[in-house]
Amino acid sequence: MRAVGSRILLLLPVVAVFVLFLALPMLTVLNESFRTFEPGRIGSVAGAPLTTNNYTELIHQAYFRYFAQTYLLALCASLLAIIFAFPISYYIARLAPPWMRKASVSAIIGLMFLSALVRVYSIQLTFGSAGILSPIMSAVGVNTNGRTYIYVVIVAGLLHYAIPMSILILIGAIQNLNPRLTEAAQSLGASALTSHLTITIPLCIRGLVSAFLVSMTLGISAFVIPWILGRGRVLFISNLVYSRFSEVANYPSGAAISIVMMVLSILLIYVMSRLATSLDRT
């Protein structure tokens, strides 16, 4: 009984921090999302009448498109990040000599410290329509002014964050894997590919799902990357939220978009967790 009491006591500071800095602001946002906005004012006025208009106005083809665009590009970046990150992580965790392992992990962590603006502008100056590679792109028939090209450049920007983060997550998952299981499979006649697909990948599924979810989170909430690389023509949900809050001061509408985004993300996490549980063989 005393142990339970101490545990509750130990949990109290964390619960207090979450209530104060997460639950309370989120409740404020939820309340704001149901308030009527008066054009020209800053946010909703005190005692503004309740409404569901801020949600119903999102039932518009254009907003479906913004949500789909955001989630689809983040999904592409997350899948690509895992495809690129897994072999690198496997090499670092299993095959690289100790000095290279240390150097690689240090380099990847160091990469995370590089400013987002530097990364984004470096991509812009290289692959933008006035970038260094622009003449080559035009020579091979790539339309650097096209929407598809902008999508590709945004995914490249998202990968700047998603790949290093996925590598770091997957290194841990691969290190926890018992190599003797693969050796046993191969000694019983399984090929390297079969043992990789049937032993290594399924046993790393939790790490893969974690890396995917973290990459998705970074992608969905990306702000600067679509803001600059999207050239104002491809907007993410976070750009819409910023515009509502900071540029037109329509807090209720910005709050409604934020709530919808949060609900969709929670659903995504739920689905991915269920998927991971069903595939998990550990």
Place this chain on the structure above:
Amino acid sequence: MSKGSRRDFLKGAASAAAVAAGASFAGAVGARAAQSIVAVEWGGNYVDEIKKIAAKQSDVDISWQLHAGGAMAILPKIKAAWPHPGIDLLSGWDPSWQAIGREGWAEPVTVERVPNLADIPQKLLVKDSAGHVVNIPRTIAAIYWFYREDNAPFAITKLDDLLDPRLQGKVLFPAPSLNSNLQMVALALHKGGDERNLEPAWDFVKQLAKSGNIGRVANADTDVTTSISSGETCVSFAAGSFTTQLARSIKIKNLTKLDQKTGFRTFLYQEGWCVLKGGNTDAAMKFANFAVNPENNAAFNRGIAGVPVNVKAKVDDEIKHMVFNNEEMDQYVYIPDWPYLSEQGDAWMKRWEQEVVPLL
């Protein structure tokens, strides 16, 4: 438990006396020191120039903060902190004064508190619903179309040229949240509408979006600088202070003082300060008054490429394209209905997101 010696006691007493004397001296100095205020300013030349003005005086000690984005972006932060915004002097322009006036955040400005206001045209003063002046103007600025001559495929002479296929991806079009959507008011005026009838402008801008000529949509003033200077785009609509600064390094053609048939209209607005309630209002007014005296107002505007508001201040040659006499005012300039514009931002932005962005 240790007992202190007499020597230790004396040493301690001497230290305490020294600390007390120091504190007392600091207090005396503090009493004579300048009053402190927090002022919010735009970055770049704006903050550099105003700091030079501030360095000329010692009555008011200023802690500078920078706008993160347009002038409207700070208003939600003020609302979140109200009635203790932590800002005494706020720089802004016509649309922000309308919003601040509606919220009732401005300390009333009077000639008694800002004597140099007497030398500033009364037409520039914005009043709230109670009839109190909310702003201290410092700059008259123009906003207009311009293009980069060395990057444009041909000489742009009329607004309809924006649809020319040779400008594929070369138009930098500001989003409606930027410039209070004056770019679309210009399109509307050209096509027979105005700010209250923007339909012709929506039609034009949809046509422009479908044409593929819009290479980038500017969401902030920095987009104008980076996109035009990098050569990504060549034609846009921006404030004169930006184009004049760009013209210091690249060849810019300002499309001002052109026949109305071309569609290139110029809009005038004023920038300045607002003193927010609840802070050190006297010190904020004192500094604002100092900064708009003829000499300082001229120096500041020379630096930011703006037109001084003080009628006794000297106008620099570099910004002559933004100075209009009475006849030119009638011919080339359009003064929009600012209170109306300041209420349309949300509706226009939503329409932009729903009807134009999908076409880009």
